[in-house]
Amino acid sequence: MRTRRQRFSDSTKRALVDVAERLFTEHGYSATSLDAIVAGADVTKGALYHHFSGKQAIFEAAFERVESRATSGIAHATEGHQDPWLKAQAGLRAFLEAVQEPGYRQIVISDGPSVLGHERYREQEERSTYAIVDEIVRAVLTDTEWDLDDAMLDTFTRIFFGAMSAAGGSVAVSEDASAAALRVEAAIGFILAGLQRLLEDGAEPPDPARTARATSRR
Amino acid sequence: MRTRRQRFSDSTKRALVDVAERLFTEHGYSATSLDAIVAGADVTKGALYHHFSGKQAIFEAAFERVESRATSGIAHATEGHQDPWLKAQAGLRAFLEAVQEPGYRQIVISDGPSVLGHERYREQEERSTYAIVDEIVRAVLTDTEWDLDDAMLDTFTRIFFGAMSAAGGSVAVSEDASAAALRVEAAIGFILAGLQRLLEDGAEPPDPARTARATSRR
DNA sequence: TGAGAGTACGTACTGTCGGTATGTACCTGA
């Protein structure tokens, strides 16, 4: 069991991340000073540097919190679906919801890549929202006779993840968010329908080697 | 005609943007100091602040240069194609090339959104690479009987642009870039083939209203 | 043609902010 002292320490740390998340969301990373964070949490820089190694570290803590909220929201929406295509639809809808949250937009999408650096950013995403998209994409594509390899599945996940992120961004800035979300659902649903049609028709699976040959033949 | 004095002034400005682009590319926005830029260009801060309103402004100048290089590269690759589907393929290939350039990755993709802010970032993109993608997507989709409205076409452009950006990013970080690029081409080509198939089969066009009804019926 | 105005910088300084060094009260376990 946690001692009294640890509980106080935990609450200090939580207060710091609370304030940090709020200020990073409202003003962005660079426009948020550590002085403002510690003032908001009613502590001093000593406390902050006791719990975190620096500004980037407390940003990452806020980042993880925002991400995990988004992830659990999407995961909750997709669970219980048997049919992978329905699961994909539910996941897409939840993703579009999550990506509209101000904290997600500012901290994860806008500041995330530049503050954490590409590498760390990707690590973080790969075990949260990206992982869910990956799971859904694999569920949809391995349920076929195409027998795609891992690299090809990864490529599809990247493409869909990027498409959904961009779509989510456009939804977030549009005047009528719900109408925009419906358009996105319709468009992606349409793309999925095309894939389904190819599947039903017994089309050849996507093959990089063939693309290469087609190219070199020019 | 430009006077001797203006020519000197222009060369100073160009030197500043040259150095800024290089340093921003190598070390990122925040790790690049104005002192380093002016030292590299062999001038002082007075000169920099004479030509630019501040750090963000000189970043934007570098940003525009990198973007316009990428844009002209893609535009050059797509011109001359009659068939919109072939044009799309050529554009995709050029896009995957452009997005691998270090300057584009660091300045446009990584630092761009957070430094310029979402709004300005989108303005910038909308009149460069995004515009080309938009043109291609419209060429492909308006060449059909689906008769999609503007908002729907925009949605498709956003989705494809996001997909291609993400795909480009994954190509850039992969160990075997050319193999990864081929996979991306195969995957997106496959998605396009699905759309083509739907078109040939005379499928119903994507319709947000129908998506809404399908949702509310649950 | 020369004097005033504006341009294209250079120099010196300031405020802010991330980070550090050091001190201190308190708790915990032996």
Added chain:
DNA sequence: TCAGGTACATACCGACAGTACGTACTCTCA
């Protein structure tokens, strides 16, 4: 009960974006 560690607070430093002001040079126009 006391030594050591924890959880902070305080005071300070260096880096850096931005500013104020000075200056040399150039172009224009009377």
